Amino acid sequence: MTTVTRFAPSPTGYIHVGNLRTALMNYLVARKAGGSFILRIDDTDQERSKEEYVDALKADLEWLGLSWDREERQSLRLDRYEAAAESLRSMGRLYECFESPTELDLKRKKQLNMHKPPVYDRAALAATEAQKEAWRDEGREGYWRFLLDQVRIEWTDGIIGPISIDAASVSDPVLIKTTGQVLYTFASSVDDIQMGVTHIVRGADHVTNTATQIQIMQALGGRPPEFAHHSLLTGPQGEELSKRLGALSIRDLREGGIAPEALLSMMARLGSSQPVELRMSLDELAEGFDLGQFGAAPTKFDPADLIPLTRARNHHLPFSAVADRVAKLGIPAAQAEAFWAVASKNIDKLDDLGQWADLVLNGAEPAVAPEDAEFIATAMALLPEPPFTATTWSEWTGAVKAATGRKGKGLFMPLRRALTGMDHGPEMADLLPLLHKVRAKG
Template identity: 40%
Template sequence: MTKLKTRFAPSPSGLLHLGNVRTALFNALLARRSQGIFLLRIEDTDQERSAEEYVEALMEDLRWLGLGWQEGPEVEGEVGPYRQSQREPIYRAYFQRLEAEELAYPCFCSPEDLERVRKRQLAAGQAPRYPGTCARLAPEEVERKLAAGLKPTLRFRVPLLATVEFEDLVRGPQRFATGDIGDFIIRRADGSPAFFFSNALDDALMGVTHVLRGEDHLTNTPRQILLLQALGLPVPRYGHIAMIVGNDGAPLSKRHGSRSVRELRETGYLPEALCNYLARLGHHYEDTDFLDLDALAAKFDLNRLGRAPARFDLQQLHHWQREALAHQDLDTFGQWLAPVVAQQVPADKYQEFVEAVRPNVVLPEDARHWATVLFGEELVLKEPVLPVIQEAGPTFFTQALVAVDSCGTDFKALTTQLKQTTGAKGKSLFLPLRAALTGELDGPELARLLPLLGTGRLRQRLQNCMHPERSLTTY
């Protein structure tokens, strides 16, 4: 029985973003679920746009996410090389075969010629497709054009009056008339293979059995099936997953909060959070618990892949970030925060700080904020807290100072005494206290924050709230 094999085949022309990482994740989960093979292939035939730095970056991103590959660069295997730029002799042999069998022909039409035809077809209400201008050039005419120095593309000869049918793993039965396709380019004028050709050929030669890719490739699939059938090569099973969109329904972009995986990693998102979020973006899991990769793979089901566009929701990503953080032990959590806050937090208070802020941290920047609040020399009071402080009045803060002198940083004793001396309780007690000490109206438990602030800072901040006639914007 043939072992299931999926693949991820990026072009190294930029950093990986959420859309292509989700494609990699789905293919990796499908392979892992079936104890199959996840293959990585670098599609770098466009040398002008491809860069080695992006190859290194994408491999680093995949490994960071836990999406290791069983075949591909640096791992290798029996069907390499796994960079298309190193497979030129293979492509050349198949080009020659297609030409010898008259399944492909040279095309001398210039881009300007093709654009004029395209405009005429659109004006006539027709779908743009190549009209076959060079399909029947006599051999002598071909030789004359070559001798004149013209550089032709190579077009695949699409069968007339045929139908391409296949069962899409996501979208069900698909049917395409070849008359709507037109002969398409498989080799560019510079001799490099076109995507249609190299992508399909490599899938077949590398034994890929299942291809999950974006729905924008759906119309490419009949062309690639025709190619592989003409060459007598195996055709993978294709599934076209829904695109990711923003809240406005437009394709996901930076204005929706989309960033590269590298940017997300540098911001502090955890790989487990991204995997849990992306696995559910266009794929339904009955289990809403936080899952590791093995569990995500075990419950991955092609029948649960949706056809409707998947909407990116930053709040959902933050939910899974919180879940991922909750599954870390305290030491790991502290090490994760250390590069951002270790210099601000006194070493002897670091463990207490980590325990105090943990429930209120989604990203390291959140911890930096609390480190500044607790250990900064100047506290910034924002507009929302000023009315709370002013409403509490000077007497409240005078009594709070007395309570600090009596109880120090013992939160329970301090608030009990303050309640007795002021009559304040509930929000009227706790909200002005929090506002005065932290400049915020919510946050970590005050009982944990008071020992971190120390009696010196407690006194200073309470004293600054005793004079409402002074500006409370900053101090």
């Protein structure tokens, strides 16, 4: 059987790192097996779904290199859901309810006060047709629940392992709202069967949904896919991350200079027994991907950990990948590749290239300690005018050493500070030939 996975976002906002983790896991399962990866837009909530978010999530996936084999939209499949609903009604597995939200809330509170689980009591099953008509005459609108078989629902999860949930401990799920809107639990069950989805990886917060969806799929004559529920992300101290996920959108991380390879490398390994290591291609990530290596415990995520991965990725980039960016900084073509060779080892993000271009083209404000002022004046007098060559640094420092008697750190560090304004950076022998201007010369 061909492996088929799907990523099914609701276009009600920008996708974040939690969404990416789900998308990437499903993508890698399909790619490793030579299968198919579906992008399904779960847009049955027409009030909250917006086309701008569809466009944004596609742009994010394309930036990451996560291509899909086909696209589906739930809003174009409403007739399929109605047909499935009619099938369930004919079996007596879909029943109409009329309780208001207030009445349901009162029932839940009463059950909790009695130390009972707040499970729907199925009162609607006892309502006669006359009673239903009376409620409609009052202006009430019905909604529809799926009648669960109150047995244990069991499956072997690809990450958590064996799971057993007593359906009697779960409320019959609402599948269709009073507005007629088909809810996620139902639409996804229909789609996953009809689209031939074989594997679903999603967050651990969906475990109960999975139990009810297994019964819905079976009632519709379908074979449930293999499920795997990955751990949820927390902050670096174990704090709840969900409230911060909006600030961790892929869109904002991209604009903040985080490299796609850094994000993918982290999300493909975070929460597993495998170390997070930079991988420059999705093929590399897929080759070593194994759901069995992941644990169920909450997983700590620190956005700061993306910086060293981004730095490492930038070190691996060939000049051809950044040639246009370097040219836009004003670096002459003859120096561009040498500039990248030097700067790439001294940046966290590609946007940091701007400060190195400014140093090369305009020089840096000298950092000269009072005790080094006379030494720097002597040294600058010995420095030839640009352009500098590959031997200028060694020749110049040799001359300065002979003239002042300084050597080692006492010689080289003040010269670096005078030329770059910094204590650390590239090898000066490599950087000096790139400098167009030295402010310390006056």
